[in-house]
Amino acid sequence: MSASPASKTQAQAWTSRIYSGGWIAAHGGQTDVVEPATGAVLGTVGVADSVDVSCAARSAHAARDAWAAMPFDRRAAVLREAARLLQERAEEINSWNMRECGSVRAKAEWELNACHEQLLAAAALPMQPHGQLYPSVMPGRMNLSRRVPLGTVGVIAPWNFPLLLSLRSVAPALALGNAVVLKPDVRTAVTGGQLIAQLFADAGLPEGVLHVLPGGPDTGDALVRHPLVEMISFTGSTVVGRRIGEVCGGLLKKVALELGGNNAIVVLDDADLDAASSSGAWGAFLHQGQICMQAGRHLVHRRVAEAYAERLVQRAQALRVGNPHTEAVHLGPIINAQQLSRIAALVQCSVDQGARVLAGGTHDKLFHQATVLADVRPGMPAFDEEIFGPVAPITVFDSDEEAAELVNASPYGLAAAIHSGNVSRAMALADRLHTGMIHINDQTVNNEFHVPFGGMGASGSHGRFGGPANLEAFTQGQWISVMAEPITYPF
Template sequence: MSNNREPHVWHANIYSNGWRASKGGTAPVIEPATGECIGSIGIGSPEDIDDAASSAAEAQESWAAMPFDRRASILREAARLLKARSQEIDDWNVRECGSTRAKAEWERHAACEQLHMAAAMTMQPDGALYPSSVPGRMNLCRHVPVGTVGVIAPWNFPILLGMRSVAPALALGNAVILKPDPQSAVAGGLLLAQVFEEAGLPAGVLHVVPGGPATGDALVRHQKVGMISFTGSTAVGRAIGEVCGRMLKKVALELGGNNAIVVLDDADVEAATSSGAWGAFLHQGQICMQTGRHLVHRSIAQHYAARLAERARSLTVGNPFRANVHLGPLINEKQRDRIDAIVRTSADAGATILAGGRFDRLFYEPTVLASVTPDMAAFKEEIFGPVAPITIFESDEEAVELVNASEYGLAAAIHTRSMSRGLALSSRIRAGMVHINDQTVNNEFHVPFGGMGASGNGGRFGGPANVHEFTQTQWVSLTDNPIRYPF
């Protein structure tokens, strides 16, 4: 693994007013591909969160008051440093998170885009003038910082999904406490802290405190944290939403998905199976936007299934740090066993395994299941693994019913030779994002991103949506002469 000027400054530490030992002890960094310990991180305690929240509250006012061009220059410098340290950051993403080299490179590049987008936000209009029925009054509505934003990031795309909230929150004048998952705390947190520190971010504005549920709960419940941005499972998101609701705290929840690709009878099967394979197997299927259900018209279902199985069997699974592979390891044994249980349960219920269905340690073969019905686990559950279940439909109406049968509503895809037909179907699908003649795993930094139903609370990340997500609106009215009232 490549070195930098301070290769071990984060070792067994957290980042909170500089690098220091945590009060919650340490945890090993385990490489999923080998099971080896490759480092140590600090685990934040509730006391660490309390210290961070107090420090962030103090630092936030001067950060928000800093001229916008200086805030922007720090974010741009962070983007430059992220690129300059690409080898080190990519290596950690590969080793710590099981990412392939190509996935790690793309994720880092996307995080740089997030930083540049956030830097540009600082110079955009931050309010609007409204007319008044009162003569001489001016009505100004402006966006003001929330204060301190708590960001709880997942392990699958830890750099991008952390930066997606951290960068715009900072740009808009907030302080941030980032809690990366312990399984991705180096790539998704501690290295990012080094980047921001070197970029000149003032002390106290950003804190990186890795930890598990107790750390996250302390962050969510802290009175000095004005907003929580959470990316993760629907079950945890519901619990966070309940706490924030009781506290009247702003919350953005980007949760799970059971995303469908709909392959209509006029689709290009070769293109559709390419999208289906990419959407199902990218990063071992460990993506909230993973193509978890393949809904295929009966007239082409056999062709689609056979070609998708061919694609699955052609993919190489192995250690991405040692070889050029298509799929790396799953993140842990618990995830592997859950995925395999869904495959076995569905096969026992009548699904046919056309490819895969086997694993070696944490390496799970890309799997294609045919004859999947809506009552099977492979249809109903979010798999979060490299499994492509195929379900047959007879009509466009049935396809829409099958897509909307899930409580989730994150992403969907439609393959058809008619854009108008695809657009018409998209308006009937309950999903925050629908991609016609593409796959479900899509992200563009400037486009609003988010889900419906059990996939989130309607919040959006990306471009102008970030302004509303990470600020509060304040109405200020002004008059030159005080108004005199009847009493």
């Protein structure tokens, strides 16, 4: 990968290392950074183990009080400088995102711009009101309820949007006075970890406040269980999230879980089918479908199902798949062979049970074609499971009531979309859906960072990220009462 002299110097600093009080060797060894599109080794990163986690937690514990006590304008200045540096290093970061993560350029650029907005929004958090006054039954008493830092926040981020889904928690947690230990996925440890560590180091964040420890499940488990880590923010699969929730519950540790989804786009019989199929294609195929908000179920009224399918097939067949670093493509590679095998198996099993392939259904190496399936029914893997690949399964329904039942048949409840020419009808259907986010005449992959984001059911722990929700997510409540004159009690 071509790199500027500055980026080469930075790469030499983090090669085979982790960030914990500076760039240091990891006790857990090192691992290669592999480009999914070609199999080429792009570099090496350190792999943290439980010893590294313990050292980082102790260091964060020692550094956090001074950081929390720093005047809010100085904390905000660090976040704003990080935002400036992010834009200054956009080409380097986007290049890593394309090569390491398989992102097409447009996705990488959107992710970076979204992170810039996240950093600026986080920089505004420290100056927001963080307390309320309550009346008292006791004359002369003042009751103050305020939000204070948690201490040390552990952030476990996934591989699909590693820059964004790391900074979504790291930035507000830091802004509100916490120290942070970030564990990025080893598959995307540069984009989701090393570049972030260097960004904040160069932005002036005091040493010890942020630690970046790439690692696998054992590293994450050590972070979750460490007694000096007061909160875990996890984005990833529901299976892993349940285990983390169980551990944090036993430890009485605060936890925010943003988990999987099997999201439905509902197309009613009065919908604009050109717009609906555009939303369906974007929601199903963006970033190879490797998004928790992916439109994984296309529920279409029987009267328009054939016409919708024709339009969706045309859009799928027009999408070019290839290496996003060297070609102008719409879809890049699946992250690894294991994930590709899972997608292919879900498609084949559904076909064996009666689904029909209308487009795609094939792959070459890690490049999977945009796929449209028809005749998909509940009970088939393509309906029941989160596919996390470029597959659009179509299921027909005959009434709005049946559409609501099909949406709610999934234990997940992250996002849904409804297309209709009658907004009142769509709103009435929305009232019946058990999902955290519903988008009318739009698609499921929506995220505005000033709007609280999160799911219901198996899609999360019912917390929210974004905007004012971040203040509650990354702080804890404290009650202080003050008497001008001490009280004398009858004992």
